[in-house]
Amino acid sequence: MILGKHKDICAPFQIFLTLCLLVPLCLLPSEAFTKDLLSPQARKWLTEHDGVIRLAPVPNYPPVDFQDEHGVFSGLSQDYVKAIEELLGFQFKRVKVDSFPDLIQKLKNREVDVTTSIGINDEREGFLDFQAPHVSVRKVIVARQSVNGPLTWEDLAGKKVVLVDGYLVSKMISEKYPKINYHMVENEADGLNHVALGDAYAMVVDLGSASYNIQKAGITNLHVAGKTEYEFDLRFASRNDWPFLNEILQVGLSSIPDHQREKIYQKWTSFTQPAFYQTSQFWYLISILFFAIILLLLAALFVRNRLRLEVVRRTKSLHESEEKFRTLAERSPLAIYLFDGTEKKASYINTTFTKLFGYTIDEVPSLEKWWPLAYPDESYRKEVSDEWDRKVASAFNSKSDIEPMETIVTCKDGSTKNIVWGYTFTGQQNWAFGLDVTERNKLMEEQSRSAQLAALGKVAANIAHEINNPTQAIVAFSELIEESSGQEDFVREMAKRITAEGLKIGELVKTALHYSRKETPIKKPADINRILKHALSLLKGRMRKENINLVLDQGENIPNLLVNSREIAQVIINLVNNSIDALDEIKEPDRGKLIQISTFKSNDKKEVQVIVHDNGEGIPETNMTQIKEAFFTTKEAGRGTGLGLSIVDDIMRNHGGTFELESVEGEYTKAILTFPVTSPSNAEN
Structure with a gap:
């Protein structure tokens, strides 16, 4: 009865007592109800290393591992990492590596403790512990749309195929199929770009990574052209000297529920995105656009008037610039031909062009029309x-002006002119401009001729001396004949000597006339030693007069050279005259004067060299850069034209050879002539 009477009072009290017991339990941490997944030892180790375990994802391997545009590590494996961190209540220290080989090296060096997506092999098991695979990848062959599939490994033989450097599968493929021309890249994105641009035939790549990179880069000309037998499991791996770390990863991965694994997989292997209008970004852009339109409408009225004024100002400025350009172009001494487009159509030629060649823009509307008119000879x-x-191609690639080029142009009236052409490229327009050097070339030819005669003039007195000796001998022999009448044998002997001395005179005169005659320089096979002998015959008298000792070393079996004998003799005369002048300046009276001349061939018979060496005062180092320039001389006025070495250099260039000088001031000067042996037929004496 008592309980029945107080039954209504006890019920609220029981409820209150129950709540008082439950509230403290609710305030207890969740760990009080959840058993720790780790062993006590592993938990202690993890607590000590929380935030210091260095985790380096595989670089640039989307959608498995990569850094997004904000630098945040993302991808399928990174979602697994985040799940492990949440389940076990700790944080990895994420670090970045430059490439996959860099990652492997840093794992080996213990500079990285954990990585997320690599394959297993014997070498890596030597320093890493591996977990069960969390994702599998299949390798496919990606090529341009124009390449028909399915491709096989045999189809790739001899082709340029891209692989990612450092990957285990790259090494396996290159060793198994060595006939393929492999090109290694740092990541999948670079490799796919090579294939898309045509720099490579195909790429062997993960299907998921290929799809992700193709979609992200907006590439539209690639497709999967073949499949391979390679399918790999990717695993978490950690340094094998930290067993607790291996246990932590194993527990964390095995604790991720299946539904969460499926969610991660679908997130990164499905590329279907929601409609843009369903996203918050769309409505954010709509609001910005609305306010922007209002601002644009207000600004348009202001900008419209400003633009109108600016157009008027710039149009006026453009007209003024065009007028200035036309004035300068029309008054220019250069012939200007302006063309553009792939068809190289002319858009402007100046008055100088028309006056120089006789053609108007209607007659040469393109380069295609210009070539046969300016150069009628087809070859x-x-x-x-x-x-x-x-x-032009070289100038375009180097972003510089063209190297000047001299040609002989046939004008409309049939005359020819020597023109030095230049070229420059200004964005959309091509400028060709020519300078008439016809008169300059004639003047240089005349100056060269004058220098040649001046060089021969130096030996004229010596030639007279050489002629005087046999002339006196002839007179003496004639007097002996006159005094020896009736002595027939003696008279006959004297007549022979007279004939010999006369031939000497004739040979000297013939040689001098040959090298002083103006003629077209025709090249013929010739013996360089014979040319040298003839040239020196004109200089022996001067060398004897100057007490110069000549040492001549002529090589044997030297091939004939395709040269103009007169010009090469002029080269020898100029160089020896220079040596004689240099020896004349020797300051020590007891120092002997010596000129050494040698000829020899290279071992492969492709070159022949002539060296003229004297022990004169040498050339100052400050003059070496100018010594070959026309009209440069260090001699006193009246002793030289300054053209001798310039002519030597020009002649050697025209013969496809080279002219070099070596000199030490106060000791010697060495002139080196190098001739090419142009063909096998000319290489035999």
Whole structure:
């Protein structure tokens, strides 16, 4: 009865007592109800290393591992890492590596403790512990749409195929299929770009990574052209000297529920994105756009008037610039031909061009029309055209002006002119400009001729001396004949000597006339030793007069050279005259004067060299850079024209050879002439 009477009072009290018991339990931490997944030892170790375990994801391997545009580590494996961190209540220290080989090296060096997505092999098991695979990847062959599939390994033989450097599968493929021309890249994105641009035929890559990178880069000309037998499991791996770390990873991975694994997989292997209008970003952009339109409408009224004024100002300025350009172009001494487009159509030629060549823009509307008119000879036209295209391509690639090019142009009236052409490229327009050097070339030819005669003039007195000796002998022999009448044998002997001395005179005169005659320089096979002997015959008298000792070392079996004998003799005369002048300046009276001349061939018979060496005062180092320039001389006025070495250099260039000088001031000067042996037929004496 008592309980029945107080039944209504006890019920609220029981409820209150129950709540008082439950509230403290609710305030206890969740760990009080959840058993720790780790062993006590592993938990202690993890607590001590929380935030210091260095985790380096595989670099640039989307969608498995990569850094997004904000530098945040993302991807399928990174979602697994985050799940492990949440389940076990700790944080990894994430570090970045430069490449996959860099990652492997740092794992080996213990500079990285954990990585997320690598394959297993014997070498890596030597320093890493591996977990069960969390994702599998299949390798496929990706090529351009124009390449028909399915491709096999045999189809790739001899082709340029891209692989990612450092990957285990890259090493396996290159060793198994050595006939393929492999090109290694740092990451999948670079490799796919190579294939898309046509720099490579195909790439062997993970299907998921290929799809992700193709979609992200907006590449539209690639497709999966073949499958391979390679399918790999990717695993978490950790340094094998930290057993607790291996246990922590194993517990964390095995604790991720299946539904969460499926969610991660679908997130990174499905590329279907929600419609843009369903995203918050769309409505954010709509609001910005609305306010922007209002601002634009307000600004348009202001900008419209400003633009109108600016257009008027710039149009006026453009007209003024065009007028200035036209004035300068029309008054320019250069012939200007302006063309553009792939068809190289002319858009402007100046008055100088028309006056120089006789053609108007209607007659040469494109380069295609210009070539046969300017160069009617087909073989010469091809030579000029090929050289022009080569120089223009070189200038275009180096972003510089063209190397000047001299040609002989046929004018409308049939006359020819020597033109030095230049070229420059200004974005959309091509400028060709030519300078008429016809008169300059004639003047240089005349100056060269004058220098040649001046060089021969130096030996004229010596030639007279050489002629005087046999002349006196002839007179003496004649007097002996006159005094010896009736002595027939003696008279006959004297007549022979007179004949011999007369031939000497004739040979000297013939040699001098040959090298002083103006003629077209025709090249013929010739013996360089014979040319040297003839040239020195004109200089022996001067060398004897100057007490100069000549040492001549002529090599044997030297091939004939394709040269103009007169020009090469002029080269020898100029160099020996220079040596004689240098020896005349020797300051020590007891120092002997010596000129050494040698000829020899290279071992492969492709070159022949002539060296003229004197022990004169040498050339100052400050003059070496100018010594070959026309009209440069260090001699007193009246003793030299300054053209001798310039002519030597020009002649050697025209023969496809080289002219070099070596000198030590106060000791010696050495002139080195190098001739090419142009063909096997000319290489035999």
